[in-house]
Amino acid sequence: MNAAQPLVSCPEDNLDDRALVARVARHRDREAFQRLFLHFGPRIKGLMIRSGSDADTAEDLAQEVMLTLWRKAGLYAPERGTVSAWVFTIARNVRIDRLRRQSSRPYEDIADLQLEAPGASGEEETEMRQRERLVGQALADLPAEQRRVVELSFVEDMPQAEIATALGLPLGTVKSRMRLAYAKLRERLETVK
Amino acid sequence: MTIVHHPDNATLVSYAAGSLDEGFATLVAAHIASCDACRAALNEIEVVGGALLDTVEASPMSPSSLDRTLSLLDEHADAPAERVEPRAKDTPPGVPRPLARLLKGGLDDIAWKTVAPGVAKHVLPASKTARSRLTLLRIAPGTKIPDHGHGGMELTLVLEGSYRDVFGRFGPGDIADLDEHAEHQPVVDSPEACICLVATEAPTRFKGFFGRLLQPIVGI
Ligand SMILES: [Zn+2]
Ligand SMILES: [Zn+2]
Numbered sequence: 001m002n003a004a005q006p007l008v009s010c011p012e013d014n015l016d017d018r019a020l021v022a023r024v025a026r027h028r029d030r031e032a033f034q035r036l037f038l039h040f041g042p043r044i045k046g047l048m049i050r051s052g053s054d055a056d057t058a059e060d061l062a063q064e065v066m067l068t069l070w071r072k073a074g075l076y077a078p079e080r081g082t083v084s085a086w087v088f089t090i091a092r093n094v095r096i097d098r099l100r101r102q103s104s105r106p107y108e109d110i111a112d113l114q115l116e117a118p119g120a121s122g123e124e125e126t127e128m129r130q131r132e133r134l135v136g137q138a139l140a141d142l143p144a145e146q147r148r149v150v151e152l153s154f155v156e157d158m159p160q161a162e163i164a165t166a167l168g169l170p171l172g173t174v175k176s177r178m179r180l181a182y183a184k185l186r187e188r189l190e191t192v193k
Numbered sequence: 194m195t196i197v198h199h200p201d202n203a204t205l206v207s208y209a210a211g212s213l214d215e216g217f218a219t220l221v222a223a224h225i226a227s228c229d230a231c232r233a234a235l236n237e238i239e240v241v242g243g244a245l246l247d248t249v250e251a252s253p254m255s256p257s258s259l260d261r262t263l264s265l266l267d268e269h270a271d272a273p274a275e276r277v278e279p280r281a282k283d284t285p286p287g288v289p290r291p292l293a294r295l296l297k298g299g300l301d302d303i304a305w306k307t308v309a310p311g312v313a314k315h316v317l318p319a320s321k322t323a324r325s326r327l328t329l330l331r332i333a334p335g336t337k338i339p340d341h342g343h344g345g346m347e348l349t350l351v352l353e354g355s356y357r358d359v360f361g362r363f364g365p366g367d368i369a370d371l372d373e374h375a376e377h378q379p380v381v382d383s384p385e386a387c388i389c390l391v392a393t394e395a396p397t398r399f400k401g402f403f404g405r406l407l408q409p410i411v412g413i
Contacts, residue, residue: 030263037259042251049252059254063262070266080236084243092211092242103320104215106222109290110235113226135240136247153210154245159324160207161346161394171346172372178203182238189237 017083025073037066044091051095051157061098065091075111082132088154095157131189138188146181149174196228198360198367200348205231209238216325216392220348223289223390224368287353287365292390295327300353300388303329311336325392332356332387340378343371345394354387356380 017039023032044065048058068090076086093107139147152158152166160178164171200208200221207213208221225231284290285299295317296303305313311333319326325346332338334354348370355364358377363369371377381387 030266033266034259034263037262040246041254041258041262043246043249045254046249046252047246050249055252058252059258062254063258063265066262067265081240082243084246085236085240086243088242088246089239091246096211103318103323104219104222104291104294106215106218106291107211109294110222110225110232113232113290131237132240132243135237136244139241139244150206150210150241151245153207153212154242155249157210157212159212159214160203172374175201175203175372178206179201182202182206185237185241 018078021069021073021076021083021086024070025076033066033070036069040069040087041066044087047091047155048095050155053099061091061094064098065094068094078128082128084132134188134191135185138185142181142184146177146184149177150181153178194227194366195364196224196230196366198363198369199228199231200224200368201370201372202234204348204370205234206238206241209235209242214325214394215323216319216327217346217348219291219295219327220350220390220392221368222291224350224366226289226291227366289352292352303331305331312338325394328391328393330387330389330391332381332389334381334384334386336381338379340376342376343373345373346392347371347394348392350390352388352390354381354383354385356387356389357382 017036020029020032020036023029024036041062044062045055045058048061049055053061065087069087072090076083089107089111096107139150142150148167149163152163153160158166160174161171163169164174167174199205204213204217204221208218208225211218213221225235284293285296287300288296303315305315307313313331315329315331317327317329329352332354348368349363351363351365351367353365355362356379357363358379360369360371360375360377362382363379364383
């Protein structure tokens with residue numbers, strides 16, 4: 001790192017992610033946006049670096065994600081997922097758009113469909129918070145080999161075949177680890193249903 | 194549309210992660226567009242992305258980045274926050290939205306090219322960096338595809354008609370997510386032709402004798 005003074009986020013930021021996003025959506029609240037930026041910006045940049053971007057590109061992509069958050073704050077549906085999950089999906093889509101230049105926009109099409117059916121998987125907000133906590137726990141409790149495969153997919157943006165090559169495993173083993181990880185997650189989530 | 198066959202959970206996880214190549218991602222999205230179960234599963238898996246984003250090692254932004262971003266907000270100042278994104282309303286019947294972007298019209302407007310008796314195909318556009326290919330296949334009623342295995346990942350989504358094989362009956366909306374060990378002999382059992390979307394890795398690595406025989410057909 002150079003002498004540049006790093007921006008730090010305040011620790012209790014994520015307690016009211018939802019309230020902050022709502023303030024951005026309803027009141028175009030710059031201060032709320034700033035807090036979201038300080039919390040998520042460095043994490044998105046970290047994610048982009050882990051998936052292969054150089055630091056400058058990663059920062060550029062992080063800014064783009066945050067600008068998208070500003071524009072689309074009104075589209076965030078709390079009953080469908082956590083703010084972190086929503087920010088992840090924006091980052092994922094920006095990553096795909098910028099790095100791959102796809103001829104189709106599958107994720108946007110699905111997101112649009114979800115908008116047409118508001119509350120399709122409607123849940124109480126408290127239930128969503130509980131769900132968030134359970135997913136975090138389930139991830140932490142995964143056997144290291146399963147967690148690794150999930151991380152390589154989400155964070156490092158690696159296709160299954162690439163993961164297989166990187167870990168020296170048959171493709172089938174990579175797939176079964178992903179299935180097992182998903183099954184454990186489901187099992188954990190069943191407890192709130 | 195009653196959907197019986199869904200993508201493998203490993204495929205859904207990769208889709209949620211964003212790590213499926215575009216052809217596969219488009220095909221899975223085309224399934225999810227009409228599958229409430231997979232859409233709900235997707236929402237669940239995306240929470241994993243959020244949890245990982247919370248734990249990923251943060252990389253400090255440069256000191257000017259916040260000011261720069263805040264100054265860019267002004268350009269978006271008049272964009273109402275609650276605005277709903279424009280949608281592709283005019284999707285032709287039977288064509289899922291993610292696929293509609295790649296077609297000029299409906300399934301009836303496709304310029305089919307016959308590649309084998311009873312089998313016609315149409316290769317869909319892909320971006321230069323794509324490592325997967327999307328192909329539409331139209332297979333005449335009663336056509337039997339010879340017994341074969343698959344090289345690499347291959348997904349099939351039925352759009353119209355149906356076929357039957359050792360894994361069951363596949364109708365509109367159903368996905369066949371076959372791994373490289375799967376062998377089958379699909380037969381079109383609908384009175385009309387079976388039209389399906391097939392995503393394969395490019396360049397397609399067909400294995401074995403039947404694989405090479407099927408190379409010009411590509412798919413199911
Ligand atoms: Zn499904
Ligand atoms: Zn096949």
